[in-house]
Amino acid sequence: MIEILTPAELDRARATGALVGDILQALRERVDVGTDLLEIDRWTAAMIADAGAVSCYVDYAPSFGRGPFGHHICTGVDDAVLHAKPHRYRLAEGDLLTLDLAVSLDGIAADAAISFEVGPPRDDEGGALIAATERALAAGIAAARPDARIGDISHAIGSSLRGDGHLVNTEFGGHGIGTTMHQDPSVPNDGRPGRGYRLRPGLLLAIEPWVMAGTDELVVDEDGWTLRSATGARTAHSEHTVAITEDGPEILTLPSSARG
Template identity: 55%
Template sequence: MIELKTPAEIEAMRPAGAFVAAVLERLRGEIAVGVNLLDLDRIAHQMIRERGAESCYIDYHPSFGAMPFGKVLCTSVNDAVLHGLPFDYRIQDGDVVSVDFAASVDGWVTDSALTVIAGPTRRPEDIRLIETTERALAAGIAAAQPGGKLGDISAAIGDVCTAAGYSINLDFGGHGVGHTMHGDPHIPNDGRAGRGLKLKPGLVIAIEPWLLESTDELYTDEDGWTLRSADGSRGAHSEHTVAITADGPVILTQRSKG
C-alpha cells in the first residue's frame, strides 16, 4: 500500500534524514586504505546507540536474503554493488566502496547511499561510474515533481545512464519509505516518462540509481546477501530519501559535505 504523508509527518521525518546523512558523512571520512569493513559497521552501530535510533538492517530478512542480515550497514566493494554484508576485509588503495545505510528515528525511516574511492589511486573508469550514478540521482530527484508520473523519475535516471553507455538492471531500484524501510512503490532505474503512478504531495521515496561498469547481470555471493557483478566489473550506488511536496522535491537525507 502506498502511504502519503502529511506536511507535519514529512517534517517529523527530517530528524531521521539528518541522522542518516550524518552517519554517511562520518563514514565517508573514515573510508581509507587499511580500514576494516567491520570497523565501519561498528562506527555506524555506535552512532545508532548514541542517537537512540534503531537499525533497519539487523534481523532484516526479506525473501531474497539467505538469513537475517545481522549488521547495521551495507558495505559493497569493487564488484559488489548492493546489499554488501560487512566482513573482515581491509580496504585497499583504489577500492571502490559503497555504503548504504537506513535507520529509524522516532518511528520514521530514511535511507541513503554513497560511493567513494579509497586511497590515491583513482581509475578514470571508476570516477566516471560514480559520477554517472550521482548525475542520475540528481536527474531522478529533479523529475520527482507533483503532478508528474513515476515513469518520469525512472526515465530521467535511465536517460543519464544509457547516454553514458551503461546497461541498467531493473530488478532492484528505488522504493517507498516511511515507517518501514521498503514499501510501495517500486521505482525502476529506467522507464517511460508520462507512465505509471501519479506523483502526489506526501509521497516519500528512496531514489537509488546503481550501475555496473560493463554488465547489468548480478549474482549472490556465498554470504547469502552481497550482490556482485556477473563479469567482475565494478559497481557504484547513489541514493537519497526524497519527499514530494506541493513545492517540489525535498531531499530529506541531504549531506552537508560533498
Template identity: 45%
Template structure:
C-alpha cells in the same frame, strides 16, 4: 497502496533523514586504505546508539549488520568484513535508521584514496543520474519520468542499469509502495503527489546489467566482475517540489 505523509510525519522523517546524512558523513571521512568495513559497521552502530536511533538494516529480513558494504564489483547488500580496503577501491555504503517510528535510507559510493579515471567517471555518472531522477520528481509527473531520467542519463555513457534491485517508497516501513525502478518509460506509472516519499537509488554497472547472489544469500555482485556504483537519497515530494531528506543542510 502508496501512503502519503502528513506534514507532521514529514517532520519526523526529516529528523531520521538528517541522522542518516550525519552518520554517512562520519563514515565517509573514515574510508581510507587499511580500514575495514567491519570497523565502519561498528562505527555506524555506535553513532546510531548515540542518537537513540536503531540501525534500520540490522535484523531486517535476517540481515546481520548495520551497513551494507559493497566494494568494487559488489552491487548491494555486501557483508562488512575484516579485509582492509585497498588504495584505488570504490566502496558503496548503504545505510538507514529507524527513529521515532520512521525510516531514513541513503547510499553513496566512496573512492578509497586515488581511483582510476574509469572508476571516477562511473561514480560521477551514477551520482548525476540520481540528481536527474530527483529533478523529475515533480507534482503531477509520473513515476516513469523518475525512472527514465536515470536510464537516459546512464546508458548513453556506456554504463548499464541493474534491473533486479530498485528503489522504493519509505515511511513507517523501510520498504513501501511504490517500487522505483531505475529504468522505464516517461509518462508511465502512478502520478506523483505531495506527501509521497521515495528512496531513489540508482545501481549502475560499468559492464553488463546482470547480477548474481553470493553464497551468503545477500551479497549481489556483477556477473562480469566489473565495477558497480550506488547512490541513494530519501526524497519527499512537497507542494514546493522535491525535498532531499538525507542531505546535510548548509
C-alpha cells in the same frame, strides 16, 4: 502499501534523513586504507545508538536474502553493489567502496547510499562510475515533482545512465519509504514517462541509481545477500530519500554540511 505522510511525520522524516546523511558523511571522512569493513559496521552501530535511532537492516529478512541481514550498514567493495554484508576485509588503496544505510528515528525511516574511492584512485573508471550514478540520481530527483509519475523518474534515471554508456538493470531499484524501509511504489531505474503512480505531496521515495561497468547482470555471493557484477567489474551506487512537496522534491538525506 503506499503511505502519504502528514506534515508532522514529514518533519520527523527530515530529522531521520539528516541523521542518515550525517552518519554517511562521518563514515566517509573516517574510512581510510586499512579500515576493516567490520569496523565500519561497529562505528555505524554506535552512531545509530547515540542518536536514539534503530537500524533498518539488523533484523531485515526479505524473501531474497538468507536469514536476517545481521549488520547495521551495507559495505560493497568494487564488484559488490547491493546488499553487501560487512565482513573481515581491510580496505586497500583504490578500492571503490559503497555504503548503503537505512535507519528509523521516531518511527520514520530514511535510506541513502554513497560510493567513493579509498585513497588515491587506481584509474579513471571508478570516478566515472560514481559520477554517472550521481548524475542519474540528480535527474531522477528533478523529475520527482507533484503530479508527475513514477515512470518520469525512471525514464530520467535510465536516460542518464544510458547516455553515459551504461547498461541498466531493473531487477533492483528505488522504492517508497515511510514508517517502514521498503514500501510501494517501486521506482525502477528505467521506464516509460507518463506511466505509473502519480506523485503526491507527502510521498517519500528512496531513489537509487546503480551501475556495473560493461554489464547489467548480477550474481549472488555465497553469503546469500551480497549482489555482485557477473563479470567482476566495478560498480557504483548513489541514493537519497526524497519528499514530494507542493514546491517540488526535497532531498532529506543530505549531510548537515551540504544543507543551506
